[in-house]
Amino acid sequence: MTEAHERKKQPEIVRRALLDCAAQISQEQGLPAVTLQAVADAAHVTKGGLLHHFPNKQALVQAVFQDLLHQLDAQIDQLLQEDPEAHGRFTRAYIRAFANADSEGACNWNALPLSSLTDPEMKVMWSEWYASRLARHAETDAGADLGIARYAADGLWLAGLLEYSAVEAKDPDALLEQLISMTRKKNT
Amino acid sequence: MTEAHERKKQPEIVRRALLDCAAQISQEQGLPAVTLQAVADAAHVTKGGLLHHFPNKQALVQAVFQDLLHQLDAQIDQLLQEDPEAHGRFTRAYIRAFANADSEGACNWNALPLSSLTDPEMKVMWSEWYASRLARHAETDAGADLGIARYAADGLWLAGLLEYSAVEAKDPDALLEQLISMTRKKNT
DNA sequence: CAAAACAAACCGACCATCTGGTATGTTTAT
DNA sequence: ATAAACATACCAGATGGTCGGTTTGTTTTG
Numbered sequence: 001m002t003e004a005h006e007r008k009k010q011p012e013i014v015r016r017a018l019l020d021c022a023a024q025i026s027q028e029q030g031l032p033a034v035t036l037q038a039v040a041d042a043a044h045v046t047k048g049g050l051l052h053h054f055p056n057k058q059a060l061v062q063a064v065f066q067d068l069l070h071q072l073d074a075q076i077d078q079l080l081q082e083d084p085e086a087h088g089r090f091t092r093a094y095i096r097a098f099a100n101a102d103s104e105g106a107c108n109w110n111a112l113p114l115s116s117l118t119d120p121e122m123k124v125m126w127s128e129w130y131a132s133r134l135a136r137h138a139e140t141d142a143g144a145d146l147g148i149a150r151y152a153a154d155g156l157w158l159a160g161l162l163e164y165s166a167v168e169a170k171d172p173d174a175l176l177e178q179l180i181s182m183t184r185k186k187n188t
Numbered sequence: 189m190t191e192a193h194e195r196k197k198q199p200e201i202v203r204r205a206l207l208d209c210a211a212q213i214s215q216e217q218g219l220p221a222v223t224l225q226a227v228a229d230a231a232h233v234t235k236g237g238l239l240h241h242f243p244n245k246q247a248l249v250q251a252v253f254q255d256l257l258h259q260l261d262a263q264i265d266q267l268l269q270e271d272p273e274a275h276g277r278f279t280r281a282y283i284r285a286f287a288n289a290d291s292e293g294a295c296n297w298n299a300l301p302l303s304s305l306t307d308p309e310m311k312v313m314w315s316e317w318y319a320s321r322l323a324r325h326a327e328t329d330a331g332a333d334l335g336i337a338r339y340a341a342d343g344l345w346l347a348g349l350l351e352y353s354a355v356e357a358k359d360p361d362a363l364l365e366q367l368i369s370m371t372r373k374k375n376t
Numbered sequence: 377c378a379a380a381a382c383a384a385a386c387c388g389a390c391c392a393t394c395t396g397g398t399a400t401g402t403t404t405a406t
Numbered sequence: 407a408t409a410a411a412c413a414t415a416c417c418a419g420a421t422g423g424t425c426g427g428t429t430t431g432t433t434t435t436g
Contacts, residue, residue: 009403009404009405009410009411009412010411010414011410014207014411014412022231028329030307032220034387035394035395035396036395037295037394037395037396045412045413046412046413046414047396047397047413048398048412048413048414048415049411049412049413051396051397051398052410052411052412053411055393056396056397057396057397066300073389089230106415111235119218123350123351127350127351144324144362144363144366145366148340148363148366148367148370149340150343151339151340151341151342151343151344151347152337152339152340152343153339153343154339154340154342154343154346154347155338155340155341156339156343156346158343158346159339159342161305162305162314162315163311163315169331174332175332175335175336178332178333178336179336198385199384199385199386202385202386207411223420223421223422224421224422224423225420225421231388232384234386234387234388234390235387235423236386236387236388236389236424236425237385237386237387237423238386239422239423240384240385240386240387241385244423245421245422245423264433300421
């Protein structure tokens with residue numbers, strides 16, 4: 001119980017553990033399950049310890065969200081580097097990032113944003129991220145077609161959350177490829 | 189305070205009021221704000237009265253969700269009738285139904301499903317609805333292209349919830365039309 | 377047809393639990 | 407020694423839910 005108390009003090013590690021545990025709980029049991037007690041328990045810290053790192057619950061949740069945004073940023077930047085084609089580069093990275101959300105490596109980006117759409121501050125955080133990112137890639141990803149492709153990626157990710165195995169989801173890879181192909185240059 | 193008590197007993201009306209108020213609160217303030225007290229107050233009934241109609245909170249929320257599903261069903265059926273073209277008919281109705289979610293007439297379908305994705309029982313309800321609907325329109329709406337179009341509609345609806353005014357959202361009608369055009373028969 | 381009997385609709389008070397948060401103490405590192 | 411990193415104890419409020427009672431409507435009975 002008092003592990004963190006007797007352990008060598010490693011505040012950054014504890015902070016990370018709190019962030020990760022909160023994200024995991026939110027992902028597995030939904031945002032309402034993210035209580036101070038539950039997070040503290042999962043991170044082997046007391047509620048008081050948790051509140052030492054984050055002044056209140058809102059700060060914790062927002063930190064988790066921002067953390068996920070950073071992970072998403074990093075993943076997208078990496079995908080951008082691996083993509084030789086200019087046109088629609090960001091959109092492809094965006095699609096792939098959300099398609100990989102389930103699998104390993106990627107940020108466990110799942111349940112949080114959904115439940116947190118309720119929170120107006122998170123809305124702002126997300127829309128600002130999206131807007132800034134879109135502005136940065138305006139030259140390569142401005143078309144309406146690409147916008148639709150990104151919307152479809154959102155919908156696909158949402159479907160994954162809902163676990164409704166639609167008929168067309170029998171072969172998710174093929175669907176993903178088709179989405180990617182939508183981002184290639186059109187022969188107008 | 190004791191309006192419902194002294195009023196002529198009209199259980200169906202009260203039940204409807206409870207459903208509507210719960211939906212409205214969820215839409216305007218998020219699912220966490222849907223407390224028994226808040227819903228009861230909004231419907232001018234006491235908590236005891238509310239719990240007479242719905243044995244517990246879960247029953248209430250699920251009833252609201254199911255009610256919204258029925259509204260969605262009705263709206264889609266109507267859109268189906270107005271559409272002369274067979275191929276992709278359901279997908280078009282689906283797209284239009286979600287695009288109209290904000291405006292009048294349609295079911296105020298917004299905040300609930302989002303927050304309720306947490307709840308596994310609602311996941312089931314939604315995926316069953318979607319699967320049954322998809323099975324019913326298998327002949328006209330089975331293509332992968334149509335699936336992508338529906339995903340994009342989901343993403344678009346989600347974007348509307350998030351209020352992130354993406355660059356391409358300057359002209360939502362044009363975007364909607366482009367989505368609709370994706371559902372037309374391809375000239376392979 | 378009236379009165380009694382019954383059931384449904386609804387209220388008001390109450391309770392156990394949990395929540396976020398505070399205040400204060402104790403240990404560890406510098 | 408001073409401050410950071412925790413733990414412990416505690417609280418005020420809210421929440422979901424129960425329970426007994428009261429009012430209203432419907433059915434049965436004489």
